[in-house]
Amino acid sequence: MSSTLITNIGQLVTNDPDLGTLTNAALIYTDGKISWAGAKSSAPSADERIDADGGSVIPGFVDSHTHAIFAGDRLNDFLARMNGTKYASGGIKTTVEATRAASDESLRNHLENVVTEFIEHGITTFEIKSGYGLDVETESRLLRLAKEFTEETTFLGAHVIPSEFANDRRGYIDLVKGSMLEAAAPFAKWIDVFCDNGAFTRDEAKEILTAGVAKGLRGRLHGNQLGDTGGIELAVEMKLASVDHCTYATDSQLDLLAASGTVATLLPGAEFSTRSPYPDASRFFEKGVKVAIATDFNPGSSYIASMPFVISIAVRDMYFTPEQALRAATLGGAQALGRSDIGHLGIGARADIVLLEAPSFEYLAYRPGSQLVKQVLVGNL
Numbered sequence: 001m002s003s004t005l006i007t008n009i010g011q012l013v014t015n016d017p018d019l020g021t022l023t024n025a026a027l028i029y030t031d032g033k034i035s036w037a038g039a040k041s042s043a044p045s046a047d048e049r050i051d052a053d054g055g056s057v058i059p060g061f062v063d064s065h066t067h068a069i070f071a072g073d074r075l076n077d078f079l080a081r082m083n084g085t086k087y088a089s090g091g092i093k094t095t096v097e098a099t100r101a102a103s104d105e106s107l108r109n110h111l112e113n114v115v116t117e118f119i120e121h122g123i124t125t126f127e128i129k130s131g132y133g134l135d136v137e138t139e140s141r142l143l144r145l146a147k148e149f150t151e152e153t154t155f156l157g158a159h160v161i162p163s164e165f166a167n168d169r170r171g172y173i174d175l176v177k178g179s180m181l182e183a184a185a186p187f188a189k190w191i192d193v194f195c196d197n198g199a200f201t202r203d204e205a206k207e208i209l210t211a212g213v214a215k216g217l218r219g220r221l222h223g224n225q226l227g228d229t230g231g232i233e234l235a236v237e238m239k240l241a242s243v244d245h246c247t248y249a250t251d252s253q254l255d256l257l258a259a260s261g262t263v264a265t266l267l268p269g270a271e272f273s274t275r276s277p278y279p280d281a282s283r284f285f286e287k288g289v290k291v292a293i294a295t296d297f298n299p300g301s302s303y304i305a306s307m308p309f310v311i312s313i314a315v316r317d318m319y320f321t322p323e324q325a326l327r328a329a330t331l332g333g334a335q336a337l338g339r340s341d342i343g344h345l346g347i348g349a350r351a352d353i354v355l356l357e358a359p360s361f362e363y364l365a366y367r368p369g370s371q372l373v374k375q376v377l378v379g380n381l
């Protein structure tokens with residue numbers, strides 16, 4: 001047994017209904033799990049001691065939506081977009097070509113750098129999707145490599161129709177449901193479909209998700225990013241853990257979400273990076289929808305590895321309060337992944353802890369672009 005005391009905490013955000021947010025606090029974790037939290041003056045002793053120096057301490061961020069495994073970049077897409085040219089240069093196809101051609105070693109090295117960046121920004125749990133292979137071999141290869149870094153791996157063979165199937169939509173859907181799913185399933189926990197304009201229809205998404213669920217995977221969905229395409233209704237109907245983007249959501253769809261257990265995962269980095277209109281998160285909270293935010297880390301539409309930066313966009317442009325944004329980036333992400341052991345610092349939770357160089361968590365929104373993450377502790381490392 002080894003215990004560590006974090007003391008001199010100016011503000012401790014636990015996300016635990018009983019503990020709440022404490023000032024002048026201390027926290028103890030033992031063998032990777034939270035074992036005590038309370039006033040610093042009454043803290044028991046422990047083997048090790050960390051001084052928070054009056055700073056704020058929060059749960060590690062849970063990034064429930066990333067496309068972190070790929071090769072190459074999409075700088076030309078970005079430049080074209082910033083110059084006012086439509087999303088017309090290479091697109092996802094560029095990344096698919098580079099990823100198929102990359103060796104395991106180069107993909108692994110690249111992902112390792114991304115993961116280091118995630119952790120430096122306080123992300124202690126991250127999901128990783130496939131979706132840049134779009135053939136049987138590469139999709140399973142991406143998931144096998146991603147699984148070396150996280151247990152939250154997602155099969156996204158249904159990202160877009162690859163160019164070689166441009167005239168055989170049915171053939172590609174059958175491949176995804178068949179041999180691609182077969183090869184991917186041993187390395188995946190989740191299955192996802194990009195259900196939107198220019199990607200897969202609601203009926204196609206249902207067919208693919210149903211096949212994945214029959215294979216033992218759990219479902220999540222990209223929906224309502226580019227239009228009202230039925231993704232939210234499908235996610236609720238299939239009781240999926242999360243429907244992601246929800247940029248276009250009507251009041252009645254928010255009612256459906258609120259009545260279901262499905263989390264709405266908003267992705268501020270996508271609207272930010274593509275100069276698209278932001279959804280108004282206050283509508284979601286007024287309806288009582290469970291909300292998460294995630295980085296959507298990917299080379300095309302959100303090359304952002306910083307959850308604090310995403311929080312600052314969520315607050316400034318999507319009308320989250322700083323408290324709602326922090327909860328969405330921690331507890332919300334955990335709910336979107338169906339996890340109760342992370343996203344909070346209640347007794348027994350995994351000791352995923354972020355120490356901030358700031359007196360309160362609101363500084364995450366107040367000081368965009370500054371590195372306020374001072375130290376990151378990950379309970380399972």
Ligand SMILES: [Zn+2]
Nearest residue numbers: 065067222296
């Ligand atoms: Zn995505």
